[in-house]
Amino acid sequence: MRRLYWLILRAHPRAFRERFEAEMLCVFDDAVRTEGSFCLTVDCMLSLLRQRVFRLQAASNTAQNPADGPDILGSFSIAHQLSPLKISRVILGGAISFNLFIIACTLIGGGRAHSVQHQQIYATGNRAAHALSPSDLVGVSDECAAAITMGCLSQPSDTADIREKVIRGSQSRPDELPFPSGRFGIGQVSYSAVTSEIPPSGVANPEFKLLVWYPAAVNFDTSVPVDNVWGFSKSTGKFVQTHTVLNAAPAHGDSRFPLILFSPAGGNESAAYFSQIENLVSHGYIVASLENPETLNVISFQEPRLAVFEADMRRAFIYSVNKNMEAVLARAASLSQTREKAESAKLRYAFNQMILIATDRSQRAPFAGRVDFEHVGAFGHGSGGNAVTQFCASDVRISACVDEDGWAPDGLLAEANPPQLPRQALLRIDMPLKWPDEAELTYAHLPRDRFTRLIEASAMTADSQLRSLTGGAYHISLLAPDLNDKNFTDGPLVWSMKDGRVGDQGARTALAAINLYSTTFFDKYLKGRSAPLLDSNTDSPFSNVRIKRYSAQ
């Protein structure tokens, strides 16, 4: 219903929409529990009728005869405004409201006013959608031709071709990250922020950096992509060629792009995930991530600081400090919960900052007016994946969530007994667990059977939670034995780029698989595309991939 409400808002006159659209959606979110979504939607339809029938007419009368303006508009009596009414306006307003009413009845009658159904209305371009201006619809006809996601292809038999394209396309230069598979270039801009809105997490430094990647019009003949130096590659001074151009001009046209918020794993920079981020942006998404120097476990060249939080986390696992295993586990759980809350708050802060920046003309952001705030997703890796799950559970503005290898003793969330789980669709991608050897277990004073029980209990709880999600879920496991959680980052690929070699093929293939599945998922839930790769028994273009589907409740 919220999407229908937004659709009706989009049909309002442009001036009204630009002024009040975001606010009215905010009021919808606030009032939906007390007023009910149906009443609010009907109210919005009446507003549309008023705006299209009475207000446009009154405005045009004012424009034609300014001297009469105050006399007509000065009074708020409806009778004054009805007198100059044109029949054509009544018919137009009535037709729009009737069409939207039919959509509402269809969605309600279907029993599941589900976002997927609604987005499919956009994508299939049915009669109701055609009643609106095409420019009012978002994400209908853009990069399908160039994308290699399964959602854009008609024949399942294309999978071999896709695999070939993915692998071949990702081998451009020896020191180059995988080439993005979408058609958009990638621009990046960053903003500084100092805030006390993020709850305590051991972070003493309230400085944050908001990084934003956006679809850009990039000419690689004249633009210079940034060299990426991050975390583990810094120790060897290794530079890696990216495809991101700082402060690039935005993509041509005025289409809007869904926003995806990102939370890296504990201690990692977003820069460790360039392959994933660039690929999403190349498919027409804007990606934003909020970073704080003290949550990183590496030392920045420009600003050397110790990572206070991560030091605490590591200390939590040292047996000699804690003396017994229960204390170690309890302390680690407590720190994970604190971190999860802080990272979730960072995602929310990043989202709110994006709204402020994109709507503040004085900022002159390259993505101003191009962010589709009605289609917002989030993804995170490791503890960032847990944070994304918590963020989605607490923020109805998010439509699709991707948890990459998040792990917690109590399933999807570090928070034990969470008040609620996400109602949005969720994609969980994981890799094989690297089981510790005897020496590591002895060092941690952790008996193997205890460790095994922890892992099994977590997996069972996560499976049960995925089964109960109202928005449905997918669980994708990449089962190649040489993969581990680091393969979500560019790390294994970068480390293997030595002596002019293109790097580890397994690492490239893993990134290509992650990119294909996550892009297909976001395309389905943020752009309303079909996703046979996820929803049918289509063969995966990658071997050693297992998909488990959990239908919406």
Added chain:
Amino acid sequence: MKPLTSQFLPLSPAALHILLALAGEDRHGYGIMREVERQSDGQYRLGPGTLYDNLQRLLDKGLVAESAKAAAGDDPRRRYYRLTNLGRQVLAAEIARLEDMFREAKLGLQGTKPRST
């Protein structure tokens, strides 16, 4: 010469309620809805469509303006609104008009009472 405020009168019920809700303090859209409901003991309820339709015209006519007020941690989509001096004068004039009308109505009702013998 007619006073400046008279050209805005009479106010519609929705516009009157919105101005009354803003008379006490600056509020955002949802706050106005709740305040209108409270002031009328739940008998008059504004939906967001009606609210913003009226707010648009009140803003255009300068009776209401955006306020800089914002609470920490507020949803950034929220905007706060305040009464302008003109809006306060129009509200006062409307209340005076209504008081006159009620007075006339009361007198009229008294006049229709059967005379005691």
